[in-house]
Amino acid sequence: MIFHQFFEKESSTYTYLLACEDTREAVLIDPVVSEIEHYAQLLAVKNLTLAYSLDTHVHADHVTAANQLREKFGCKTVLHRNSGVACGDIFITDKSAIRIGDILVEARYTPGHTNACTSYVVEGMVFTGDALLIDGCGRTDFQEGNAATLYDSIHQQIFSLPDETIVYPGHDYNGGLSSTVGQERLHNARLGNGRSKQEFIDIMQKLNLPYPKKIDIALPANKACGK
Amino acid sequence: MIFHQFFEKESSTYTYLLACEDTREAVLIDPVVSEIEHYAQLLAVKNLTLAYSLDTHVHADHVTAANQLREKFGCKTVLHRNSGVACGDIFITDKSAIRIGDILVEARYTPGHTNACTSYVVEGMVFTGDALLIDGCGRTDFQEGNAATLYDSIHQQIFSLPDETIVYPGHDYNGGLSSTVGQERLHNARLGNGRSKQEFIDIMQKLNLPYPKKIDIALPANKACGK
Secondary structure: OEEEEEEEOOOOEEEEEEEOOOOOEEEEEOOEHHHHHHHHHHHHHOOOEEEEEEOOOOOOOOOEOHHHHHHHHOOEEEEEHHHOOOOOOEEEOOOOEEEEOOEEEEEEEOOOOOOOOEEEEEOOEEEEEOOEEOOEEOOOOOOOOOHHHHHHHHHHHHOOOOOOOEEEEOEOOOOOOOEEHHHHHHHOOOOOOOOOHHHHHHHHHOOOOOOOOOHHHHHHHHHOOOO | OEEEEEEEOOOOEEEEEEEOOOOOEEEEEOOEHHHHHHHHHHHHHOOOEEEEEEOOOOOOOOOEOHHHHHHHHOOEEEEEHHHOOOOOOEEEOOOOEEEEOOEEEEEEEOOOOOOOOEEEEEOOEEEEEOOEEOOEEOOOOOOOOOHHHHHHHHHHHHOOOOOOOEEEEOEOOOOOOOEEHHHHHHHOOOOOOOOOHHHHHHHHHOOOOOOOOOHHHHHHHHHOOOO
């Protein structure tokens, strides 16, 4: 499998490219509109065809490249059915999957940060978007966020994966690139060490986070696939 | 919306083409491999691009055109996740949806005839495959069929649609082209007139149907997308 992790500095967003070595079909997970030239370059250098762009959720902190990638490469825009983004092409639900060559990209519905969050499981890796982050998790105080729901999503859909599964998050603000399910299950500051749901809810309620800087630009743009 | 109903005589199969008048994108539901030239002709005449081929289930009575359509038109092959057909491109689950232009094709999981049956709801129409037929239903005595499951699927996922919804079945053996939800809910010989689940199970158990003629050819072929 061809794998590449991209980083967008302003919003500390990770974007992932996965591709089949045989068929040269590729997907991008959480592409950022400002970074399109980087994606185009890698696709060209590696001789890949972009078949799908996947968003793990409707982002509040950066604008998706979905629409521009569709216009440029003819790929399909994939989102969860609950996203309320009418311009998507394929609206997945829990356990839906997309195949590129011999790679299966499996959706697991992981709401809580938003009501349309999806993690993608691919051959020993899980792309968690803003559900589970390294030593943290997505905030739950806007976009229909709910701490109890996020706790259940992470426990049932992510911590149920084998401990050695590599966790690739949607963001990291401290230079971390990846983690593992075992590491987060045991040591995540908010969820690790067998923390109860009530303890988690209390932690999330006391975070007192500032109003997200780009939400008023990012949300309307992402509801239109980044147009 | 552009709509066309095709008929394949040998297996009495209905295939449906739906397309957006603006974007000219099209889907085919349950295409049959012997009929590809008819589909190609209509696509060309109407200046349409085939974006997806959808199968309501893994058919036992005819071979899908999915793979040949993919090779000819570059469309994506869509099936339910439970189908066990590894060569599909997009594996949907209940409430997944696919958009072509301004048309939303919504999946409703309707198992019972097989464990991977899906009906598709599109603007006042429902394409029921072999779950609900005109004045009948799909058999439940092979391919993980189950009469109780089929009863629940039809009641919860199809009879819950508005009465005026047009029912387009996967087959008809008597020249019927379509029905309505109201007609079938009230008058279907096996399910109408408030028949109980136990009555339905008894009817299905007593059908005593012959071994399906083409199942030994069709099933392995369809597990390989009709290759």
